[in-house]
Amino acid sequence: MSDLFSKAKNIYNLLKTVDFNQLEALSKKVDLPKVMNQFSKLDERQLNGLMKMMNGNAKKRELPPINGDFYELSDSLSPEDRALQLKVRNFMETEVKPIVNRYWNRAEFPFELIPKLAELNICGLTYEGYGCANRSFLMEGIIATEMGRIDASIATFFGVQSGLAMGSIYICGSEAQKLKWLPKMQKLELVGSFGLTEPEVGSAAAGGLTTTAKRTGDTWVLNGQKKWIGNATFADVNIIWARDVDDDQVKGFIVEKNNLGFSAKKIEDKMALRIVQNAVITMKDCVVSEENRLQNCNSFKDTAKVLQMTRAGVAWMAVGCARGAYESALKYTRERVQFGKPIASFQLIQNHLVEMLSNLTAMQTLVFQLSKLQDEGKLTDEHASLAKVFCTMRMRDVVSRAREVMGGNGILLEHDVARFVADAEAIYSYEGTKEINSLIVGRAITGFSAFV
Numbered sequence: 001m002s003d004l005f006s007k008a009k010n011i012y013n014l015l016k017t018v019d020f021n022q023l024e025a026l027s028k029k030v031d032l033p034k035v036m037n038q039f040s041k042l043d044e045r046q047l048n049g050l051m052k053m054m055n056g057n058a059k060k061r062e063l064p065p066i067n068g069d070f071y072e073l074s075d076s077l078s079p080e081d082r083a084l085q086l087k088v089r090n091f092m093e094t095e096v097k098p099i100v101n102r103y104w105n106r107a108e109f110p111f112e113l114i115p116k117l118a119e120l121n122i123c124g125l126t127y128e129g130y131g132c133a134n135r136s137f138l139m140e141g142i143i144a145t146e147m148g149r150i151d152a153s154i155a156t157f158f159g160v161q162s163g164l165a166m167g168s169i170y171i172c173g174s175e176a177q178k179l180k181w182l183p184k185m186q187k188l189e190l191v192g193s194f195g196l197t198e199p200e201v202g203s204a205a206a207g208g209l210t211t212t213a214k215r216t217g218d219t220w221v222l223n224g225q226k227k228w229i230g231n232a233t234f235a236d237v238n239i240i241w242a243r244d245v246d247d248d249q250v251k252g253f254i255v256e257k258n259n260l261g262f263s264a265k266k267i268e269d270k271m272a273l274r275i276v277q278n279a280v281i282t283m284k285d286c287v288v289s290e291e292n293r294l295q296n297c298n299s300f301k302d303t304a305k306v307l308q309m310t311r312a313g314v315a316w317m318a319v320g321c322a323r324g325a326y327e328s329a330l331k332y333t334r335e336r337v338q339f340g341k342p343i344a345s346f347q348l349i350q351n352h353l354v355e356m357l358s359n360l361t362a363m364q365t366l367v368f369q370l371s372k373l374q375d376e377g378k379l380t381d382e383h384a385s386l387a388k389v390f391c392t393m394r395m396r397d398v399v400s401r402a403r404e405v406m407g408g409n410g411i412l413l414e415h416d417v418a419r420f421v422a423d424a425e426a427i428y429s430y431e432g433t434k435e436i437n438s439l440i441v442g443r444a445i446t447g448f449s450a451f452v
């Protein structure tokens with residue numbers, strides 16, 4: 001009896017959804033009595049399914065917005081900072097995103113972006129004076145994330161310019177050197193590079209640089225090679241770190257691109273950050289004036305001050321890279337239909353998405369606190385190293401899951417995840433590998449140095 005009542009109720013509900021004008025039009029095309037006869041044979045489950053289908057067609061479900069900032073950390077920014085964040089986001093989405101895969105494929109740098117990037121007026125954001133804005137490290141981090149969210153190569157180009165190259169002059173240069181170089185670099189009229197790593201010396205750079213500097217009167221003669229140096233194929237200003245043969249200490253030099261004895265050759269066939277122009281620099285009796293030696297760098301400890309600052313920036317960039325991949329993957333899974341349903345509706349896919357978001361949210365909350373420490377002047381090497389280790393490890397996990405939920409399409413550049421997967425590998429290794437940064441943290445928490 002109750003079965004009959006429920007079936008009648010379902011038929012009544014179904015009839016309520018029927019538009020009789022449409023029905024009349026339909027009756028001219030199909031044999032309606034026959035169709036109704038078929039309807040009457042349906043059981044309750046089939047009728048329910050039919051209703052669901054009809055309702056589903058009637059109105060499309062509104063899906064939640066795609067937003068990788070799940071804990072709404074950006075809401076804590078001042079209106080001024082939020083405006084700058086959105087300005088950078090707009091630049092990345094409208095100027096960079098449409099062209100980036102093409103340049104990445106060809107391993108070329110989009111030089112036309114440099115003047116547009118200059119217009120954003122964000123180089124050397126945290127520095128005081130010399131045309132720089134004296135804004136917070138938090139804001140600088142937000143910018144690294146916004147750039148990384150669209151493209152890690154442009155974020156790296158910017159990080160080398162604004163952080164490593166300008167930062168070396170800001171932290172280790174004399175007042176005269178800062179006045180001479182920083183305002184032009186801030187406007188991107190001059191592009192910089194940072195040459196520390198060598199073909200035979202990577203992780204061991206702190207104590208093992210083989211590039212030599214020999215002073216004679218007011219000039220220095222540099223000899224040696226540097227490897228992996230970003231922007232160096234076209235940079236106007238190259239910061240070169242070399243060991244002074246007289247006191248065995250590391251010193252920094254500003255070497256201009258046309259300096260006699262200086263040459264840079266592009267490294268070809270990279271599988272990551274293909275837009276970044278990395279070079280092997282060769283210096284053969286390269287003469288540099290004392291005027292171009294960074295006057296406030298006396299040992300590798302001063303170089304490390306620059307690296308501490310930029311390592312924090314790399315952690316932020318890793319957040320951006322993970323966020324970009326997560327957002328692309330989420331969008332894709334909502335649109336891709338398999339077995340008659342969006343793949344985002346499958347439990348195993350949702351599990352991947354939630355793991356990605358958990359990692360991303362943990363990374364974001366960590367870097368916000370990191371920058372708070374930095375803005376309060378409390379940042380230590382181990383703080384920066386821990387953030388670099390954690391964020392780059394989690395980034396690798398997020399981008400790989402993003403690729404996974406996209407199936408085969410995940411390896412195509414056009415779906416905006418494959419590039420992140422490849423680029424993550426370089427971010428994971430540069431500015432100190434996981435092992436080296438772990439050793440820095442390990443030394444700080446145990447009191448024992450495990451460096452060999």
Ligand SMILES: Cc1cc2nc3c(=O)[nH]c(=O)nc-3n(C[C@H](O)[C@H](O)[C@H](O)COP(=O)(O)OP(=O)(O)OC[C@H]3O[C@@H](n4cnc5c(N)ncnc54)[C@H](O)[C@@H]3O)c2cc1C
Nearest residue numbers: 194195196197202203228229230426430431432433435452
């Ligand atoms: C795309 C890209 C861009 C870069 N840009 C620049 C740049 O602009 N300027 C610059 O100066 N450098 C740059 N680098 C260099 C980068 O910083 C180095 O690659 C990095 O420091 C690691 O050095 P390495 O590659 O020589 O590896 P290696 O030092 O040879 O290390 C190889 C492996 O051994 C491990 N290892 C080494 N020592 C230890 C130890 N004591 N204990 C345990 N494990 C250890 C490492 O963690 C790593 O896994 C860039 C690198 C890349 C890939």
